[in-house]
Amino acid sequence: MALTYDEFKAIEARYETGEATELDLAALEPYRARRAVLLASGFGSRMMPITINTPKPLVDVNGVRIIETLLSALIAIDVEEIYIVTGYRAECFEVLNRDYPMVTLLNNPLYATTNNISSACVAKNHLRNAYVFESDLFLNNPALLKKYRYRSCYMGVPVSETSDWCFEVLDGRIIDLHKGGSNCYHMYGISYWSEEDGEKLEYDLQECFDADDEVKQRFWDDVPCVIRRENYDIAIEECTFDDVLEIDSLAELQEIDARYRI
Known part of the structure; x- marks a missing residue:
């Protein structure tokens, strides 16, 4: 039987304090994150020349590849299946299989002519x-x-204007x-999809x-959030700008990691 939101939060609280019973864990099981998809096919042109030979997700920042901050967090919560969709210099991602055997690489042959919806x-x-x-x-967090x-959700930071x-x-x-907007939530490209919504996305995308x-030239998020938004009930999960770093340019990378300064 499905839990109400209040029932879920009560059991989740017991889980987080180590007080969950076997019955609690069985009740939580339908809500467990089982897999993850990492979209990693792009070129990262604004970080040139670093990305000429290295896809942006594999760029080393203070000793850690960007994508590994996500992989480590997923492993910590026992996610069983991790899929990385590659495109630009797809062969470079094979290095991850050595340390992350649960990763499956999926290739997107259309990455150069479409947006990430492909x-x-x-x-x-x-x-x-x-x-x-x-x-x-x-x-970072x-x-x-x-x-x-x-339930399905996106991470976002409340802002007065952006x-x-x-x-x-x-x-x-x-x-x-x-x-662009006011009294809204700055979007982070981190989302979660329930079993029901994941099934709908398979068809709608x-x-x-x-x-x-x-x-074909739109971001994939437009499907559940704009084009077919009547099909989805998506919550916002508040976070802060300190939780996630968006490194969009070489200048931003240099600010964070002094090794890239000339």
């Missing part, structure tokens, strides 16, 4: 009970990733996604991609 389509069969990430995010999730991608939110639910050439 990468989401490549992984569309793996989105149930799943985290989905942009793979160029440096995760691994506690953002919880082992159990009651020129970046942001969510409009009403009563804790995402009602729109667009670039591919249908939207196949139906319209314009959609």
